[in-house]
Amino acid sequence: MSDLIELDLAAARDGLRAKEFSAVELTEAYLAEMARGEALNCFITQVPERAVEMARASDGRLADGTAGMLEGIPLGIKDLFCTKDVLTTAASHILDGFTPAYESTVSANLWGAGAVLLGKLNLDEFAMGSSNETSYYGGVVNPWRRKDDDAPLVPGGSSGGSAAAVAARLCLAATGTDTGGSIRQPGALTGTVGMKPTYGRCSRWGIVAFASSLDQAGPMTRSVRDAAILLQAMAGHDTMDSTSVDRPVPDYSAALTGDIRGLRVGIPAEYRVDGMPPEIEKLWQAGQQWLRDGGAELIDINLPHTKYALPAYYIVAPAEASSNLARYDGVKYGLRMPGKDLIEMYENTRAEGFGAEVKRRILIGTYVLSAGYYDAYYLRAQRVRTLIAEDFRAAYDKVDVILTPTTPGPAFAIGARTDDPISMYLNDVFTVPANLAGLPGISVPAGLSESGLPLGLQLIGRAFDEETLFRAAGVLEQAAGFAARPQTWWKD
Amino acid sequence: MTVDNETVRRIARLARIAVKDEELPPLAGELNAILGWVEQLNEVDIAQVAPMTSAVQTTLKQRDDAVTAGHIPDDILKNAPETELGFFVVPKVVE
Amino acid sequence: MSIEEIYDAKHDAGGELIAGATGDWEIIIGMEVHAQIASRAKLFSGAPTDFGGEPNDHVSLVDAAMPGMLPVINNFCVEQAVRTGLGLKAEINLYSVFDRKNYFYPDLPQGYQISQFKYPIVGRGEVRVDLPDGGTRVVRIERLHLEQDAGKSLHDQHPSMSYVDLNRSGVALMEIVSQPDIRSAEEATLYLEKLRTILRYLGTCDGNMQEGSMRADINVSVRKPGTSLGTRCEIKNVNSMRFIRQAIDYEARRQIDILEDGGEIHQETRLYDPGKGETRAMRSKEESHDYRYFPDPDLLPLELTQPWVDDIARGLPELPDEKKARFIDAFGLSPYDASVLVAERETADFYEAVARGRDPKIAANWVITNLFGALNEIGKTIAESPVSAEQLGSLLDLLADKTLSSRLAKDVFEIMFETGDDPQKIVEDRGLKQVTDTGAIEAAIDRVMAENPDKVEEVKAGKDKLLGWFVGQVMKATQGKANPQIVNEMLRGKFDL
Structure with missing residues (x-):
């Protein structure tokens, strides 16, 4: 039944409802793919027995007519979402052996809709990274390779395991989280759709926190329609999250009308950065043409503070992270390393438990919040953030969505950028502004680089206007007709 | 504002991360590179700008004063590295 | 003169001086009182706040800082902070912000305490403290803010380990910070008693010091009168009136001795050891702290509306100062009697029920002398009084209509106190009626x-x-x-x- 994995979420759902195959069959097809895809290192934890059990329950509900909107759909969950009685690691040594007694709101929503858990997906440690190379459980390998080159490439990050697993068909769809581009950037680097909703759209309750004011969960899928369906199930108000917004969740799939006539699309001059590869510029031009062909109106806009987004982000995110990660102290859960006294126990535990990038960010965050530096760094960055949000607000007086490239380039070789943190940070130059402003963004696979690697285009929408975003993304997807697939070398 | 080895040591102490002496110079170098890079924010005129307090336009959510949680000591303690008699156990604290 | 100087001058005049070898010294005291809000659930979680309990039983996933847990504020606690602020005649800040105060300690599971640093919910107010000499000390309140309590570390259960119980972790506290307007150990306890009275009138804190519902951090410094403020030491977490007196007296004497020996005071945090009757520097606080306060990104700013605050203000009970003034004005009581009667809301209510429609002075006399005397003897509170206000009132009626002489009334009262019977019944049963035939x-x-x-x-x-x-x-x-x-x-x- 290996053709089952070729069905996208929408098609699989229809097939399940039509009883063309069972949820158990579908789940077992994916479990087989997972077993053959070990070389990609997508999963930190696999739960095959539990998956089959859940699928069996789904078959029961499909039979008795009580099926939920995701009944029997096998999903991978980024290992940043706490899952009840299933190891949850954040890809960090410091959470050794941690099995939560609770389920994150987003994953609980998915199980409530009938979805099946295949396992927990690899990521950068605590979601800090853009290449998935900081995971304590080893890096994820991108299913894509350059043409005529076997060098392993990164899948992007931090939701690299999610992106790679979706691209390699190891799961039907996956959850990700996006703090500075962690859904959209790996989506672009693996030829998948990655969608970050408006901040507050999905509950953060039960998701291991990285930077609270920026973190947002979202779907990672094979198509825009799948993203719309998955977000529908993930989103919603949660009284347990003070920053979750109490608004009804619209029918996102219904927004995919294919009609963007009269839609005003902003093209921000500031995203034409120095040294941008010609193939990225070319793709961006193509995207503009596709939308114009669909009847949209293209409007040049300015987002003057764009260049300050990345440096502001690298103050705000580490500052919040330094505080959020203080709870990992060897007392309540996870790793404990001995020490001659309490302070040494803390210091040894945290030195051993956190990897280099996490430590670097904790130290930066601690520094920028420390006495005498708070105003110069943190407060200044939060003011710049206000300006960035105002840039977008002004732009949305004139346009409905904004089109940009998702990344400045395609996937790069494992190890190529690990020596230079700043060059690594620059991967997120186009994705970070939407996080700082809390806006929804989606990356749609739109073409291949000269080296044969996928590239993505990003649409950024108004706050809580995911519908327009999906509508435009659907047209972009259709026009781009991206059908390329990686060679399945990992199955050899 | 350059970070020297002593500053790294102090910050690492605040963050409760053990850092060996030989790790200090490379860490100082990395932190300086990052801090030097974020210096470009000083170009921005922020005199009239309020710091962002939240990415969402909404009001603070509140809960009613009702007991809805607790009485789950097993769940609270089950992942702890060391417990005794229902307590978390840590190396002795001297006050 | 600035307002500060005027206050200073006023305080200098009233200060109680301590004799040293080099002359008189003045003690300068400021207090930070932590008052637990009388809520059912914690400040940011639904866990219970009941005192005691099995270790780690009154703990939610949020209080234990499990990964991914988020705070949601208890609206009752916000209201109590505002009520308290209004009771302290303080400014209510319609905009306040919750900050994280970052430090590592085993009873602080998040690695930070959610508190209010830059923008507290309540600003400047005042507490008027009656002094034994009949004067009044106005202690200015600097601010009141909401914050989480920490858990509890037990150090004496094991030779090399400490045990941690998070039952208190996340309980709502109001930290009430005074200006350094207090001038003696006695004033410090009077201030705390007065604050306790106000909180109990408002019902925002039960004031139970034994259970830790009220604790004080005491800032103590000494100076020669008329000179500028000296370096202060903070004595942490003192939880009884007696210890507060002892700790301040010890600490003031310690500082005077150091200064008179030509030494200097180092600003530090100290702990009072009731067993030894002395304060000592806290080892865990030796390191200078850098709390890295910043607004908690899990919470938005707390915004209140003036009409909501006004509504709360209208619902406030009569507070002790106003009640005392009314007792003096309307009932002709002495300031002393009025103070005694208003010290507890229950007492004042009891008295008013007795005095209603009767001679208020006689009523005051009976409540204070006879009833309080008898209650004190058996160690009971007014709430546990075997004689109700109605019964005491009827007794006074029998006195007024000359059914009883005052001597007989006292006898009847004693029987009432013992049996809980109505005075009429006692008079009839025992034939104690005054003979007017x-x-x-x-x-x-x-x-x-x-x-x-x-x-x-x-x-x-x-x-x-x-x-x-x-x-x-x-x-x-x-x-x-x-x-x-x-x-x-x-x-x-x-x-x-």
Whole structure:
């Protein structure tokens, strides 16, 4: 039944409802793919027995007519979402052996809709990274390779395991989280759709926190329609999250009308950065043409503070992270390393438990919040953030969505950028502004680089206007007709 | 504002991360590179700008004063590295 | 003069000085009182706040700082902070912000405490403290903010390990910060008592110091009168009035001794050791702290509306200062009696129920002297009084209509206190009714006169003083039930006086 994995979420759902195959069959097809895809290192934890059990329950509900909107759909969950009685690691040594007694709101929503858990997906440690190379459980390998080159490439990050697993068909769809581009950037680097909703759209309750004011969960899928369906199930108000917004969740799939006539699309001059590869510029031009062909109106806009987004982000995110990660102290859960006294126990535990990038960010965050530096760094960055949000607000007086490239380039070789943190940070130059402003963004696979690697285009929408975003993304997807697939070398 | 080895040591102490002496110079170098890079924010005129307090336009959510949680000591303690008699156990604290 | 200087000058005038080898010293005290809000659930979680419990039983996933857990504020706690602010005559800040105060400690599971640093919910206010000399000390309140309590570390259960219980972790506290306006250990306890009274009137904190519902951090410094403020030391977490007095006295003397020996005071955090009766520097606080406060990104700013605050203000009870003023003005009580009666809301309510429609001064006298005296003897509170306000009121009615003499009334009160019976019942059952029947009294007088002809002669000869003896004999003959005034009048009639 290996053709089952070729069905996208929408098609699989229809097939399940039509009883063309069972949820158990579908789940077992994916479990087989997972077993053959070990070389990609997508999963930190696999739960095959539990998956089959859940699928069996789904078959029961499909039979008795009580099926939920995701009944029997096998999903991978980024290992940043706490899952009840299933190891949850954040890809960090410091959470050794941690099995939560609770389920994150987003994953609980998915199980409530009938979805099946295949396992927990690899990521950068605590979601800090853009290449998935900081995971304590080893890096994820991108299913894509350059043409005529076997060098392993990164899948992007931090939701690299999610992106790679979706691209390699190891799961039907996956959850990700996006703090500075962690859904959209790996989506672009693996030829998948990655969608970050408006901040507050999905509950953060039960998701291991990285930077609270920026973190947002979202779907990672094979198509825009799948993203719309998955977000529908993930989103919603949660009284347990003070920053979750109490608004009804619209029918996102219904927004995919294919009609963007009269839609005003902003093209921000500031995203034409120095040294941008010609193939990225070319793709961006193509995207503009596709939308114009669909009847949209293209409007040049300015987002003057764009260049300050990345440096502001690298103050705000580490500052919040330094505080959020203080709870990992060897007392309540996870790793404990001995020490001659309490302070040494803390210091040894945290030195051993956190990897280099996490430590670097904790130290930066601690520094920028420390006495005498708070105003110069943190407060200044939060003011710049206000300006960035105002840039977008002004732009949305004139346009409905904004089109940009998702990344400045395609996937790069494992190890190529690990020596230079700043060059690594620059991967997120186009994705970070939407996080700082809390806006929804989606990356749609739109073409291949000269080296044969996928590239993505990003649409950024108004706050809580995911519908327009999906509508435009659907047209972009259709026009781009991206059908390329990686060679399945990992199955050899 | 350059970070020297002593500053790294102090910050690492605040963050409760053990850092060996030989790790200090490379860490100082990395932190300086990052801090030097974020210096470009000083170009921005922020005199009239309020710091962002939240990415969402909404009001603070509140809960009613009702007991809805607790009485789950097993769940609270089950992942702890060391417990005794229902307590978390840590190396002795001297006050 | 600035407002600070005016206050300073006022305080200098009233300060209590300590004699040192080099002259007099003045103690300067500021207090940070942590008052637990009387809520059912914690400040940011739904876990219970009940005192005690099995270790780690009153703990939610949020209080234990499990990964991914988020705070949601308890609206009742916000309201209590505002009520308290209004009760302290303080500014209510319609915009306040929750910050994280970052430090590592095993009883602080998040690695930070959610508190309010830059923008507290309540600003400047004041507490008026009655001093024993009849004066009043106005202690200015700098601010009141909301914050989470920490858990508890037990250090004496194991030789090399500490045990941590998170039951208190996340309990809502109001930190009430005073200006350094307090000038003696006694004033410090009076201030705390007054604050406690206000909180209990408002119902925002139960004021139970034994259970840790109120604790004080005390900032102490000393100076020669008229000079600028000295370096202060902070004594952490003192939880009884007696310890507060002892800790301040010890600490002031310690600082004076150092200064007089030519030393200097280092600003530090100290701990009071009740066993040794001394303060010592806290080892865990030796390292200078850098709390890295920043707004908690899990919470938005707390925004209140003026109409909501006004609504709360309208619902405030009469507070002790106003009540005391009314007792003095409307009831003619002495400031001392009024202070005693308003110290607890229950007492004041009891008194008012007794005084309603009766002579307020007599009522005050009975409540303070007789009832409080009797309650003190058996160690009970007014809420546990065996005599209700209605019963005490009826007793006063019997006194007023001369059914009982004041001596009989005292006897009846004692029986009431013991049995809980109504005074009418006691009077009837025991025949304690005052005799106002002139016939019966006259008969007794005649009998006493007949039995004591010599004394009768003496009175007739002009020895008026013996009249008192006759009154006493008649009272005795009537088992004390005769109305002494009638006896007196009738005797005078018999002797033509």
